[in-house]
Amino acid sequence: MAAVEAASVDKVGLELQAILGDRVSRSQSVRDHHGKDESWHHPIAPDIVVFPHSTEEVAAIVKICAEHGTPVIPFGAGTSLEGHVIADRGGVCIDLMQMDQVLAVNAEDLDCRVQPGVTRKQLNSYLRDMGLFFPIDPGANASIGGMTATRASGTNAVRYGTMRENVLALTVVLSDGRIIKTSRRARKSAAGYDLTRLFVGSEGTLGVITEITLRLYGIPESITSAVVSFPDLKSAVDSVISTIQMGIPIARIELLDKLQVQACNSYSGLGLAEQPTLFLEFHGTTAGAEEQAKLVGEISGEFGGSDFQWTGQLEERNKLWEARHNAAYAAQSLRPGCQLWATDVCVPISRLADCIMETQADLEGSYLQAPLVGHVGDGNFHLTLLIDPEKPEELEEANRINDRLxxxxxxxxxxxxxxxxxxxxxxxxxxxxxxxxxxAMRTLKLAFDPQNIMNPGKIISL
Amino acid sequence: MAAVEAASVDKVGLELQAILGDRVSRSQSVRDHHGKDESWHHPIAPDIVVFPHSTEEVAAIVKICAEHGTPVIPFGAGTSLEGHVIADRGGVCIDLMQMDQVLAVNAEDLDCRVQPGVTRKQLNSYLRDMGLFFPIDPGANASIGGMTATRASGTNAVRYGTMRENVLALTVVLSDGRIIKTSRRARKSAAGYDLTRLFVGSEGTLGVITEITLRLYGIPESITSAVVSFPDLKSAVDSVISTIQMGIPIARIELLDKLQVQACNSYSGLGLAEQPTLFLEFHGTTAGAEEQAKLVGEISGEFGGSDFQWTGQLEERNKLWEARHNAAYAAQSLRPGCQLWATDVCVPISRLADCIMETQADLEGSYLQAPLVGHVGDGNFHLTLLIDPEKPEELEEANRINDRLxxxxxxxxxxxxxxxxxxxxxxxxxxxxxxxxxxAMRTLKLAFDPQNIMNPGKIISL
Structure with missing residues (x-):
């Protein structure tokens, strides 16, 4: 599909200005910033960037775009990794980061309602004094809107689930500008089709999410973290598999391979043994968290794991998880100036060791470096392929490895x-x-976006 | 919409026989059995009932119906409560109860794949020797297909979630007979639209579910149940609210009002104090379950609850939960020959006491009896209105109470x-x-069932 014609862009721009005034930008630098994510994918700038403050403004923007058949691309923190926000057909980028208000916290119901530009760190700062937290943690300080749109998960998902399980309701602007609320605040409902889950993970291709109602949790009485290293990768993975199969409600269980540990030691000053390593976290009552830790300690011991290095103090825990969250930047520092290609497969837990070991064997035949990290309790792991995207042969090699994976x-x-x-x-x-x-997915897309203006060219090609 | 014409029924019947042989029935008694559920809703029989054995047979049946524009009504255990299976436009009822095989259990991944006619009791019998269980328990021995189609939950949902959280993947026959698989076995995925959740709770109106992949859980090391009675209903509800707000991972917390306790005492021989009562269950390690019970005991004590009556033995526990599951029949026995009208609201937990107390006050102005039971940990409760549906004034009164509720x-x-x-x-x-x-729900229905043949007249009227 062709990009939007210049005359049409001018017309759309003027109509948007009539509503938003100076919150419409066509400057090259603003457009460039909004045409890229954190991945190796080649950036393409949108024609116009707008900064709405309300659901009603988003609805008005989408209506204008619908009238002109102009693509609409929702934009949050820009931390996505598969080209979600790249404006390969031009159009209007809706930057939602000025919609950054926590609208309501219902502490007694363990839920809250936020605008899409609230980031996860911002939300947790807001909640901390109430003794509450929102557990979903993809690492980056992503926006809640973006996390909802991509069905994000991350380190805590093994215990608390993903965005799929933790979004109670959404306000969505549909492709013709209509505004709907997908559900109410009850914990469960059997009242009609699950529109909430339809939009969670729809990546802006069915509508623009403008409010999110989230489940919250009480901050556990006890939070303790530990690090344990293993003689080899398979032993580390096997101990994870046993932990999950025993049903231990561990809050975090993250794998780093030897190369990733080296990178983190260097980048974050951790001083860990340079071996395959698990970062663990236990949530519960004091007795409950202790019991979990004891059981996991026994399991990891059976697989040759080291003694736990405890990091019970808040400061030490934060340092550990900060290092985990910076694992990608640490990986990047192994090859200064490189770009990252992050893979993302997830398999049933019984196949995790096979999948990781076969992947490592495959990597041995490649000249690319690729440290491994994983939310292994879910069966999910990432290679971080370090590439120079200006070199076609490196893109091709990364592609080959990813395809095979x-x-x-x-x-x-x-x-x-x-x-x-x-x-x-x-x-x-x-x-x-x-x-x-x-x-069936194409049927959905056509039904909700017959003009194919909502983030076109993502998920489903029409 | 008119019912199906006789000549068309004959033609559809012959085509179905060509595929299914004697697994096609037009006998009045079989049709009558398939035109009703367990509620007060007036039964209407389908024209034809078929008994397929495979997904492919279901696809062939739906294709024939699609060619003739004939309604298709999936049927499981017949335990639904809102007229889901009533053939008010005639058509073909697909009885799925002969598709009753457990197709695979992946114990190491804590999942299984079943046909829709497997009942929850059958599944749990099958799993018991493997140390696994499927927690969703709506009371009735419903089929897994029906539970999926209605997004069922029940007593354990406060801890384990509903069918929404516990279905991993589905095989579905669409309205034109195409067969799709909605997802794979990985615990999480961000790969496209959430078709699984689209069909969970769609009540047969978007397609026919022919295979279900479910999450399983290890049978807890410790399962203990207790009964506690309260001086009044509000105290009982307030102790539930505190328990939930403290984040205690209680497995079951069920409320029965005084009238329901009287009914259960009489019907199931329980001998409980005739006061508002909670049935509780704790799952965990031995230490973990004890700790939960201690905390809940302290909370209920603060609200005037009696000492816990423990029922740790399997036999006693089973008697307790059997009585809970038979609460509706117990209610029915309060007025022999009556029909049941079960209400089903669910509110945020902070509003539960208000909702229940206002409802009880409202009921005081009615001549109908209506014992109350509830999955109160979720904010969900039921009145069981005891009515004679042949008396229009009683239907009207039940309607009035339900509308207000x-x-x-x-x-x-x-x-x-x-x-x-x-x-x-x-x-x-x-x-x-x-x-x-x-x-937006209508858009979905039209996109997936443009002829409106899939359980027409349910959820959405076209």
Whole structure:
């Protein structure tokens, strides 16, 4: 599909200015900033960037775009990894970061309602004094709107679930500018189709999410973290598998391979043994968290794990998880100036060791470096391929490794993406993963966005 | 819409026989059995009942119906409560109870794949020797297919979630006979639209569910149950609210009002104090379950609760929960020959006491008896209105009470149905609950079932 014509852009721009005044930008630097995410995907700038303050303004923007057939691309913190926000057909980027208000906290119901530009760190700062927290943590300080749109998860998902389980209701602007609320605040409902889950993970292709009602949790009485290293990768993974199969409600269980530990030691000054390592966290009552830690300690011991290095103090814990969250930047520092290509398969836990070991064997035949980290309690892990995207042979090699990894995961009844989403980067795998169900997804897309203006060219190509 | 014409029924019947042989029935008794559920809703028989054995047979049946524009009504255990299976436009009832195989158990991944006619009791018998269980328990021995189609929950949902959280993937026959698989076995995925959740709770109106992949759980090391009675209803509810707000991972917390306790004592021989009562269950390690029980005991003591009556032995526990599951029959025995009208609102937990107390006050102005039971940890409770549906004034009075109850729950940001579904009985509340989102639901229905043959007249009227 062709990009939007210049005359049309001018007209749309004027109509948007009539509503938003100076919160409409066509400056090159603003457009450039909004045409890229944190991945290797080649940036393409939108024609116009707008900064709404309310659901009603978003509805008015979408109505104008619908009248002109102009693409609409919602934009949050810009931390996505599969080209979700790249404006490959031009159009209007809706930057939602000025919609950054926590609208309501119902502490007694353990829920809250926020605008999409609230970031996860901002939300947790807001909640801390109430003794509450929102657990979903993809690492980056992503926006709640973006996390909802990509069905994000991250380190705590093994215990608390993903955005799928933790969004109670949404306000959404549909492709013709209508505003709907997908659900109410009751913890469960059997009242009609699950519109909430339809929009969670829809990546802006069915509508623009403008309010999110989230489940919250009380901050546990006890939070303790530990680090344990293993003689080899398989032992580390096998101890994870046993922990999950025993049903221990561990809050975090994160794997770093030897190369990633080296990178984190250097980047974050951790001083860990340079071996495959698990970062663990236990939430519960004091007795409950202790009991979990004891059980996991016994399991890891059986697989040759070291003694736990405890990090019970808040400061030490923060340092550990900050290092985990910076794992990608640490990886990047192994090859200064490189770009990151993060893979994202997820497999049933019983196949995790096979999938990781076969992948490591495959990597041995490559010249690219690729440290491994993983939310292994979910069966989800990432290679961070360090590439120079200006070198076609490196892109081709990363592509080859990723293709083989995805096909390996699919053969193990897994998915091509545990948490990053499809964007434009993984569209080629959709058919292999879902077969005839892709036609049902296309039916959905056509029904909700018949003009194909909502983030076109992402998830489903029409 | 008119019922199916006789000549068309004959033609469809012959085509079905060509595929299914004697697994096609037009006998009056078989049809009558398939035109009713367990509620007061007036039965209407389908024209034909078929008994397929495979997904492919279901696809062939739906294709024939699609060619003739004949309604298709999936049927499981027949335990629904809002007229879901009533064939008010005639057509073909697909009885799925002969598709009753457990197809795979992946114990190491804590999941299984079953046909829709497997009942929850059958599944748990099958799993017991493996140390696994499936927690969702709506009381009735419903089929897994029916539970999926109505987004069922029940007593354990406060800890384990509903069918929404516990279905990993589905095989579905669409309205034109195409077969799709909605997802794979990975615990999480961000690969495209959430088709699984689209069909969970769709009540047969978007397609026929022919296989279900479910999450399983290890049977806890310790399971203990207790009964505690309170001086009044509000104290009982307030102790529930405190328990939930403290984040105690209680497995079951069920409320029975005084009238329901009287009914259960008489019907199930329980010998409980005739006061508002909670049935509790604690799952965990031995130490963990004890700790939970101690905390809940302290809370209930603060609200005037009696000492816990423990029922740690399997036999006693089973008797207790059997009595809870038979609460509706116990209620029915208060007025021999009556029919049941079960209400089903669910509200945010902070509004639960208000909602229940206002409802009890409202009931005092009625001549109908209506014992109360509830999955109160979720904010979900039921009145069981005992009516003679042959008496129009009683139907009208039950209608009046239910209307007021639903509007009360909606005003408290709750839902008209926590777990029973919309069926035909609650369609009139959909607009009040969802507003403009009903149009989005209609868009979905039209996209997936343009002929309106899939359980027509349920959830959404076209």
């Amino acid at each position: 995805v096909m390996r995961a699919l053969a193990m009844e897994g998915t091509c993406t545990g948490e990053h989403g499809i964007g434009s980067g993984k569209m080629k795998f959709l058919q292999a993963e879902h077969g005839d169900a892709v036609a | 639903v509007m009360r729950a909606l005003a408290m940001e709750g839902t008209c149905t926590g777990e029973h579904g919309i069926g035909s009985g609650k369609m009139k509340f959909l607009q009040a609950e969802h507003g403009d989102a009903v149009a």
